[in-house]
Amino acid sequence: MESEPAQSANRAVTLRDVAKLAGVSIATASKALNNQPQVRAETRARVIRAAEQLSFSPNTLAQGLITQRSGTVGLLTSDLEGRFSIPILMGAEDAFGSDQTSVFLCDARGDAVREKHHLRALLSRRVDGLIVVGARPDARASLGRDLPVPVIYAYSPSADPDDLSLVTDNVGGGRLAVDHLIRHGRRRIAHITGDETYGAAQDRARGALERLGEEGLALAGEQVWFGSWSEAWGRGATRMVLQRTPDVDAIFAGSDEIARGVLDTLHQENLDVPGKVAVIGFDNWNILAANARPPLSTVDMNLEQLGRLAAQRLFAAIDGTLEGGVETVGCRLVIRESS
Amino acid sequence: MESEPAQSANRAVTLRDVAKLAGVSIATASKALNNQPQVRAETRARVIRAAEQLSFSPNTLAQGLITQRSGTVGLLTSDLEGRFSIPILMGAEDAFGSDQTSVFLCDARGDAVREKHHLRALLSRRVDGLIVVGARPDARASLGRDLPVPVIYAYSPSADPDDLSLVTDNVGGGRLAVDHLIRHGRRRIAHITGDETYGAAQDRARGALERLGEEGLALAGEQVWFGSWSEAWGRGATRMVLQRTPDVDAIFAGSDEIARGVLDTLHQENLDVPGKVAVIGFDNWNILAANARPPLSTVDMNLEQLGRLAAQRLFAAIDGTLEGGVETVGCRLVIRESS
Numbered sequence: 001m002e003s004e005p006a007q008s009a010n011r012a013v014t015l016r017d018v019a020k021l022a023g024v025s026i027a028t029a030s031k032a033l034n035n036q037p038q039v040r041a042e043t044r045a046r047v048i049r050a051a052e053q054l055s056f057s058p059n060t061l062a063q064g065l066i067t068q069r070s071g072t073v074g075l076l077t078s079d080l081e082g083r084f085s086i087p088i089l090m091g092a093e094d095a096f097g098s099d100q101t102s103v104f105l106c107d108a109r110g111d112a113v114r115e116k117h118h119l120r121a122l123l124s125r126r127v128d129g130l131i132v133v134g135a136r137p138d139a140r141a142s143l144g145r146d147l148p149v150p151v152i153y154a155y156s157p158s159a160d161p162d163d164l165s166l167v168t169d170n171v172g173g174g175r176l177a178v179d180h181l182i183r184h185g186r187r188r189i190a191h192i193t194g195d196e197t198y199g200a201a202q203d204r205a206r207g208a209l210e211r212l213g214e215e216g217l218a219l220a221g222e223q224v225w226f227g228s229w230s231e232a233w234g235r236g237a238t239r240m241v242l243q244r245t246p247d248v249d250a251i252f253a254g255s256d257e258i259a260r261g262v263l264d265t266l267h268q269e270n271l272d273v274p275g276k277v278a279v280i281g282f283d284n285w286n287i288l289a290a291n292a293r294p295p296l297s298t299v300d301m302n303l304e305q306l307g308r309l310a311a312q313r314l315f316a317a318i319d320g321t322l323e324g325g326v327e328t329v330g331c332r333l334v335i336r337e338s339s
Numbered sequence: 340m341e342s343e344p345a346q347s348a349n350r351a352v353t354l355r356d357v358a359k360l361a362g363v364s365i366a367t368a369s370k371a372l373n374n375q376p377q378v379r380a381e382t383r384a385r386v387i388r389a390a391e392q393l394s395f396s397p398n399t400l401a402q403g404l405i406t407q408r409s410g411t412v413g414l415l416t417s418d419l420e421g422r423f424s425i426p427i428l429m430g431a432e433d434a435f436g437s438d439q440t441s442v443f444l445c446d447a448r449g450d451a452v453r454e455k456h457h458l459r460a461l462l463s464r465r466v467d468g469l470i471v472v473g474a475r476p477d478a479r480a481s482l483g484r485d486l487p488v489p490v491i492y493a494y495s496p497s498a499d500p501d502d503l504s505l506v507t508d509n510v511g512g513g514r515l516a517v518d519h520l521i522r523h524g525r526r527r528i529a530h531i532t533g534d535e536t537y538g539a540a541q542d543r544a545r546g547a548l549e550r551l552g553e554e555g556l557a558l559a560g561e562q563v564w565f566g567s568w569s570e571a572w573g574r575g576a577t578r579m580v581l582q583r584t585p586d587v588d589a590i591f592a593g594s595d596e597i598a599r600g601v602l603d604t605l606h607q608e609n610l611d612v613p614g615k616v617a618v619i620g621f622d623n624w625n626i627l628a629a630n631a632r633p634p635l636s637t638v639d640m641n642l643e644q645l646g647r648l649a650a651q652r653l654f655a656a657i658d659g660t661l662e663g664g665v666e667t668v669g670c671r672l673v674i675r676e677s678s
Contacts, residue, residue, distance in 0.1 A: 072460055081626070082421025089446060099452055102460035104443035107428060113438055121411055121441035125464040231630040257630065264632060267606070287420070288626070291570040291596065293603060 022050040031320065038321065071096075073103045073314060074122035078110040078135040083285060084155050084303060085133045091307025092131060101311065103131075110135050123148065129314035131307070132156075137168060137200040150317035152310045155303070162324040166310055168301045170200045173331035174207025177252045177280045177299050180333055182211070186250035186278055188220040192237040192262060193254025196226035204254055204282065220245045229254075234261020242269060249277060250339070256281040256288040259296055263338070267293070278339040295336035302329055361389035370659060377659065410435070412442045412653060413461035417449040417474040422624065423494050423642060424472045430646025431470060440650065442470075449474050462487065468653035470646070471497075476507060476539040489656035491649045494642070501663040505649055507640045509539045512670035513546025516591045516619045516638050519672055521550070525589035525617055527559040531576040531601060532593025535565035543593055543621065559584045568593075573600020581608060588616060589678070595620040595627040598635055602677070606632070617678040634675035641668050 019029035024043060032039045032047035039047075073092055077085040082105075089103045106122060108115035122130065129149045134140045134156025142160035143151055157165035181189050191208050193201045205224045212219060221241040227233035234253060238261065241248055251266075253259035259281030263273060271277050273294060281289060284300035306329045313322065358368035363382060371378045371386035378386075412431055416424040421444075428442045445461060447454035461469065468488045473479045473495025481499035482490055496504035520528050530547050532540045544563045551558060560580040566572035573592060577600065580587055592598035598620030602612060610616050612633060620628060623639035645668045652661065 072464070080425065082425045086419070086421045086446065090448070093446075093453075099456045102445055102457050104445060104460075104464075106441055106443060107425065107432075109429070114432075117438045118441050121443075125411070125443075231632075235632070257626070260630075287596070291599075293570075293574070 017054055018047060018050045021054065022047045071101050072125070072127045073101060073311060074118075074125075074127040074130045075103050075105045075133060076108055076115065076118055076122070076130060077105060077133040078108050078115075079133055079155075080107070080109060080135070082107075087303035088131065088133055088154050088307035088310065091304035091309075092311040093307075094304065095308040095311035096315070119143065128318055131310045131314070132158075136198060137170070138198060150314055150322045152313055152317075152322075154306055154310045157326055160324075161326075164313060164322055164324055165326045166306050166313070167326060167328055168200070168303075168306070169328040169330050170203035171207040171210070172328070173282065173299045173301065174204035174209075174252075175211045176207075176331055176333055177204075177282065178208045178211040180297070180335070180339065181250040181252065181278055181280065182215055182217070184278065184339065187217060188245060188248050189217070189250040189252060190221035190225070190241045190245065190248050191219060191252045191254070192221075192225040192227070192234060192241065192258055194227065194229035194233070194258065201226060201254055208252055220248045220250075229257055231257050231261035231264070234258035234263075235265045236261075238262045238265035242271075251277060251279050253279065253281045256283045256285045256292075256296060256298055259298070259338075260288055260292055263292055263296070274337070274339050280339050284334050289334070289336065292336075292338065294338050297333070297335045297337070297339035299331045300334050301331055305329055356393055357386060357389045360393065361386045410440050411464070411466045412440060412650060413457075413464075413466040413469045414442050414444045414472060415447055415454065415457055415461070415469060416444060416472040417447050417454075418472055418494075419446070419448060419474070421446075426642035427470065427472055427493055427646035427649065430643035430648075431650040432646075433643065434647040434650035435654070458482065467657055470649045470653070471495075475537060476509070477537060489653055489661045491652055491661075493645055493649045496665055499663075500665070503652060503661055503663055504665045505645050505652070506665060506667055507539070507642075507645070508667040508669050509542035510546040510549070511667070512621065512638045512640065513543035513548075513591075514550045515546075515670055515672055516543075516621065517547045517550040519636070519674070519678065520589040520591065520617055520619065521554055521556075523617065523678065526556060527584060527587050528556070528589040528591060529560035529564070529580045529584065529587050530558060530591045530593070531560075531564040531566070531573060531580065531597055533566065533568035533572070533597065540565060540593055547591055559587045559589075568596055570596050570600035570603070573597035574604045575600075577601045577604035581610075590616060590618050592618065592620045595622045595624045595635060595637055598637070598677075599627055599631055602631055602635070612677050619678045623673050628673070628675065631675075631677065633677050636672070636674045636676070636678035638670045639673050640670055644668055 015026055015029055019026045029047050032044040075089050079085045089105055092103050093101050106118035108118055130151045132153045137156055139159040140156045142158045142163050153163055153165040157167050221244055225237040227237055251262050253262050259279055262279055266273050266277055273279055281296050281298035284298045289296040289298045354365055354368055358365045368386050371383040414428050418424045428444055431442050432440050445457035447457055469490045471492045476495055478498040479495045481497045481502050492502055492504040496506050560583055564576040566576055590601050592601050598618055601618055605612050605616055612618055620635050620637035623637045628635040628637045
């Protein structure tokens with residue numbers, strides 16, 4: 001559609017023009033027009049006067065803010081299988097619609113040299129911000145505070161509390177799993193989980209124990225069975241739990257891989273799932289959970305929601321400031337047929 | 340470390356200087372010094388003379404070639420789980436060392452609007468080339484011939500035969516699997532595989548039948564069992580194969596997921612693996628294959644090698660030309676305990 005000449009003239013006015021006329025930086029002009037607190041009243045007044053003088057309307061203002069961004073976010077990951085990063089990537093893109101944001105994923109493979117190289121490559125491509133996803137949900141080194149774009153740590157928190165980290169509420173996830181089992185009448189609940197050096201393993205166990213404690217219940221199998229994040233461990237630990245507590249009526253597994261091993265041993269022992277023993281996993285990794293026999297109930301970490309939140313915080317930070325700290329994202333139950 | 344002034348002067352000589360002195364383009368100078376055939380002998384001699392005159396050493400030549408590139412490749416994928424793209428990404432990066440190339444992965448999710456947006460985003464970020472990875476190993480639409488950078492289709496070939504496509508030799512993979520079973524004395528070999536509309540399913544079956552035919556053997560179970568790429572199908576089809584051919588002594592599964600279902604039913608029927616029935620899968624998807632009971636022998640598509648090859652072809656195309664066609668990458672056996 002052809003537009004009127006007067007409108008065309010209006011459209012050509014950018015935030016850059018307003019900033020220039022007011023004698024401030026584009027960032028300051030943006031903050032002033034967005035009513036953000038970091039701008040002095042006198043500066044704000046000067047920017048608003050300039051905007052009025054140039055007929056810079058709220059509508060063109062919005063356009064100006066959008067064009068200030070490149071619409072591109074870098075996702076720096078060390079999650080080799082893409083298992084946690086891909087849902088976070090999808091959530092981040094969904095936060096702004098399919099034709100407005102691209103997330104570029106770079107895999108650092110836990111290698112500091114490669115991470116540095118990727119970081120340089122992404123920054124030189126003018127990404128608007130960075131999302132950093134670690135290989136495991138424990139604190140990782142900060143990229144530092146002197147980068148030209150905002151950085152958000154997702155899944156693995158930054159070791160620097162001044163950075164913003166978005167992480168899974170693993171304590172809440174553990175509570176959810178056990179709460180579900182209790183509400184379905186289970187009382188002798190065992191917990192088989194992964195490597196005890198993982199904060200996530202500790203947190204999930206803590207949530208499970210808290211919820212059991214509220215019902216006056218103890219853990220079946222006498223202890224938390226820490227081991228490795230593998231099917232083999234799920235198989236072996238289930239055998240040990242059955243020896244110590246033959247009447248166990250539910251097993252909460254710390255990952256879907258472990259849960260697959262639990263199911264395998266229960267089948268070998270001819271124990272019906274869920275008739276005799278209910279099983280619930282953690283991760284909702286579709287390939288393992290949906291295809292299990294029977295299909296596996298599990299706890300989903302809502303990683304896409306975590307990605308959406310990361311994108312929203314990033315874009316807010318581009319126009320304003322980024323507050324440090326750790327925010328948690330809640331889990332949800334995905335109930336299939338094993339519980 | 341401070342360097343000597345004389346060395347500094349040498350270092351400052353670039354391919355651009357050589358090209359200028361020889362009166363040719365940078366691309367031509369690069370081709371001439373790389374002994375590529377598209378340059379006339381007279382031009383080549385002139386470029387070499389210029390290089391000598393400027394003390395342009397082979398070492399600085401290599402540096403010059405590298406700085407011509409941005410060292411960044413875009414990987415446009417629709418492989419939602421990253422299962423095929425991540426190994427291709429790793430191979431592409433490995434082709435040039437950890438600190439020289441970054442691959443930016445964008446997930447189009449099979450959505451044309453999103454693909455177009457990502458393509459624009461990658462091109463505006465001056466990537467040196469593009470690798471396109473489809474969601475399934477069948478032909479996909481070409482991105483067209485008018486892009487400013489070379490494009491290579493990996494895993495899924497382009498529908499346009501003038502594009503360069505690098506694909507898995509699925510016929511060869513099927514042959515490999517059956518050859519392995521035959522060489523270990525198996526004679527009654529069944530084949531359970533995925534969706535028959537997938538070219539890969541047809542090709543793997545063809546390779547299997549070819550190799551059986553060479554030994555004068557027929558397929559056990561009377562047919563190729565096409566179905567879906569799932570554990571559930573592996574379970575159900577194994578039950579049918581056992582009904583028709585109770586003395587089956589090996590099952591070649593068209594994917595590791597199917598193989599997991601095959602193993603599950605064999606266990607339920609108390610048939611020892613590999614004592615009574617050998618099982619081999621396809622994909623070498625570690626999470627499924629290495630953790631199976633027993634650990635699963637499988638065919639690996641060498642996707643990292645495919646990625647390395649894609650990067651090499653891309654960078655060759657930047658300095659020269661890109662020939663169209665379809666190149667296949669061979670598979671390899673990964674023998675674990677199920678066969």
